[in-house]
Amino acid sequence: MSDDADRRTAAAVGRAVQSRIYRAGVFGRRPVVPVEPEALETAARARMSDVAWAYVAGGAGRQRTVQANRDAFDRHRIVPRMLVDVEQRDTSVELFGRRLPAPLLFAPIGVLELAHRDADHAVARAARALDLPMVISSQASVPMEAVARTLGDAPRWFQLYWSKDDDVVDSFVSRAEDIGSDALVVTLDTHVLGWRTRDLDLAYLPFARGEGIAQYTSDPAFRRLVEARAATRAPADEPAPRPTPAAVRALHSMASHYPGRTRDNLRSPLPRAAVETFLDVFSRSSLTWADLARLRERTSLPIVLKGIQHPGDAALALEHGVDGIVVSNHGGRQVDGAIGSLDALPTVVEVVGGRIPVLFDSGIRSGADVVTALALGATAVLVGRPWVYGLALAGAEGARAVMQHLWAELDLTMALSGVRCVDEIGRDLLAPA
Template sequence: MSSVGRTVQSRVYRAGVYGRRPVVPVEPAALEAAARRRMSEVAWAYVAGSAGRQRTAQANLDAFDRHRIVPRMLVDVEERDTSVALFGRRLPAPLLFAPIGVLELAHPDADHAVARAARALGLPMVISSQASVPMEDVARTLGDAPRWFQLYWSKDDDVVDSFVDRAEAIGSEAIVVTLDTHVLGWRTRDLDLAYLPFARGEGIAQYTSDPAFRRLVEARAAAPRPADEPSPRPTPAAVRALHSMARHYPGRLRDNLRSPLPRAAVETFLDVFSRSSLTWDDLARLRGRTSLPIVLKGIQRLDDAARALDHGVDGIVVSNHGGRQVDGAIASLDALPAVVEVVDGRIPVLFDSGIRSGADVVTALALGARAVLVGRPWVYGVALAGADGARAVMQHLWAELDLTMALSGVRSVDEIGPDLLAPGPR
């Protein structure tokens, strides 16, 4: 039974007697502001930025303001259970670390910091295809903590197969296929800085550590370059980019600076990153490759939810990629209830895009989510305090979830339903 809310709350107040404050700000806006001061301009733009005019990202946040919790009184909530079952495992809370790429922009420990936080809390980490650290190294840091793997479906089938095989080998408990990023959205903040981390070799460690991808790189490096390929005059920025490519490629930096492989790896990645020709029929190929649960991330439409059921997937994540892909898209929370209705309990429906507090978690669960994926908040924690920051952010969410349940007359996650929310406008 959970007492995490009072435990975390009491720890903070007791430490305050001795003049100590939390390792990262608890209030969401203060957390974000502190992280912005700490992060570089390009790191902040990449992590906090979204598509176009940022309207979808704002819509994700605004959607929570349209729902109000109506607490129940005189319910015995002395003992509460925040745990939830997913794919045969009982998790201590309905919280997962969402897949976030290029974490080296936030902190030198990158994915290791998140893995240590996940391990300390016993919460699942969804390892990103765009990680700064190979999945095998992340798995070692995770120890016995649960892990899922997020798959960006490459244009090269051998790379897809190899990623899935590696994900199975490290003990992943689900494959999360991200559907909404087969091309990058129009991310205005990154474009204004002319900054794409992958073009500098950042965030492609899953690829440069992959045998199938490395074969593509070696073939590309060995091929003669077209005679008419332009050779622009080097600039200081270009020299720094080439150094970054060499530093991120496996092997000694000195050797990589003289090798064509680091640049070939970046060019190969940009060629094969993700597949826009992917269709529902391709899911059968993935099912033939793995017995792991297949979860589709990025579902917003009712007909897509129905197709997911028809194609035998094991879970859905209602998500708009935190607003990073389509400007002016529906808020993820607004899409959730109708998807839940279509699925009708046949598979778990998870949620992400816009979670900033434990009360937000309660709202998403009340609208039918089985669990939520949290992204930007814990990245801000990583930027401020590494693993301790990520752990603190998720602990704060968990604690507020627990206390909100107590104050709303709810004893378990299973008791959180639509009747906990005020009726919507008629």
């Protein structure tokens, strides 16, 4: 069965993917990327550079929140029901007026060039093949307009880091509208970077080398800030120290990532000014709930808040008229020792009471994990690290395969648990706490 047929016939996804893998095995062919989650992670670790692995897989501090995300899933057990007619199943869900074939979204992940040279284009091709939404990151390696062209008709959302510069915020929102985004995802939990020990030990911040700032260097409002900064830069009072090989590589990276020819950029102050400007305006720690009203004035797109963990914040989100919530702790990358994302989900769902969609992020590693999150009240889930590992191993095909494997396991877990559609997945599917 073709991938197109898989998408059209939700009930056949699990068996079709499973059968295709086993049929290929008769001819000695194995899956394009490992299916088993730990094997996938191990293979990606062997392929990725030290700095890429630290950035993608690492968390904050002692990595306790990363572990808490996984431990939370281990505390829940599915209780299958028997003798239910599950021959026909439906994995689709509706979000913001669009029917999605599965409750799966490609989470916003920045600096994808660290994992694969095709970066966001590869992920867009994977999302397009599956007709699943890609949440385009503010920290993408490719401008959103180029990603949108690769996505074609596939759904896309845009994730916004709220800049200190209002003109940059306005421009990003306007561009997100222009590329046909279905929603605006405002990430709340990264107004400053967490204490990411693995990155710190390598003294590696990709943005300081011009990596992962393509949304900014392609943005007219940001470029005006860069040009103004470069024009007012005072000559150094003292001779610059002799550059080290690492400094030369960093300057070349800045030049190669800035629009234009690298040769010309090496002689220009703009690439370095762009990095400095980004580091100055990246995100804003002074935001309050009142600022959401200003964002609502800027756009008619649904506004989804990502990073909600406290039920009090869920109540405030409702009070301020947001259209959706993502329960997330940024994959454990921000606060060490924070609550596991799945542990935070039920109380947020209870407060929301079905009035807006509650999505889930942080810790999904399998289709059974997806079922657990849905059973605890999530409308859909965002998946991050697993498909990045697939991307590192096999580009677009790797990212597509990881998400298709999750989808297939979701479908088969539903069948084996006596569930015919996503709406039937509820708390009664799980053993009592």
